[in-house]
Amino acid sequence: MEGNLRIEKRLGGTIAFGEEIRIELVRKSIHLLIGIVPGIAAVNLNVALGLLAAGTLTYALSESLRMSGVEVPLVSRVTALAARRRDSGKYVMGPVTLGLGAMLSLLLYPNPAASIAIYALAFGDGLSSLIGKLFGTVRLPFTGGKSLEGSLTCMLAVFVAAFAVSGEALQSLAIAVFATIVEAMPLKDLDNIALPVLTGALATLLL
Secondary structure (H helix, E strand, O other), X not given: OHHHHHHHHHHOOOOOHHHHHHHHHHHHHHHHXXXXXXXXHHHOHHHHHHHHHHHHHHHHHHHHHHHOOOOOOOHHHHHHHHOOHHHOOOOOOHHHHXXXXXXXXXXXXXXXXXXXXXXXXXXXXXXXXXXXXXXXXXXXXXXXOOEHHHHHHHXXXXXXXXXXXXXXXXXXXXXHHHHHHHHHOOOHHHHHHHHHHHHHHHHHHHO
16 A cells, blocks of 8 residues: 555656656656566576566566555555556556566567567667656657657657668668657557567567
8 A cells, every 4th residue: 555655646646757757767768678688588488488478477466466556576666656647546567568568569579570579669768768858848749749850859769779680771771760659659658569569560460
């Protein structure tokens, strides 16, 4: 219950800009960590899948306990620190969909598509939100408040990652533009699944 109370207390009023940035830094640090998965999968795919599954299940259990009023050391604290306003009093699904998105990428697609899909999730989605919070001024319509600056960051990050993996400039640009469109959709936590799965599908077709 203490974790819920911390979230409620902090989210009950107006969150200062600095607090929003701190929350986003915690959230996107978790996103960026997903970027190590392709390297692990290149050595041993089963180990990568096992680590993702174990992490996702551990978090899901810990979050269920937190919602029941049982504090889980570290996990509940990080969840409280990373909770957005919309997470107040709710089961925080972000880490679950993040793990599922990475696992689906590995299961559905061969390389280089699987790696590009995960990099889009880690760096495209992760950096776009952070840059959008810090520097976003031009709000895009029908995106739930996402910014042009954040979307351009997503496109650049996915292009660099796709090109680094594939060496194909035009295909990487097409993948980056497509990933940016998907990321801009107001899907909330479901973008952690939609972005890698859809990006990986296009990468499979183009590369």
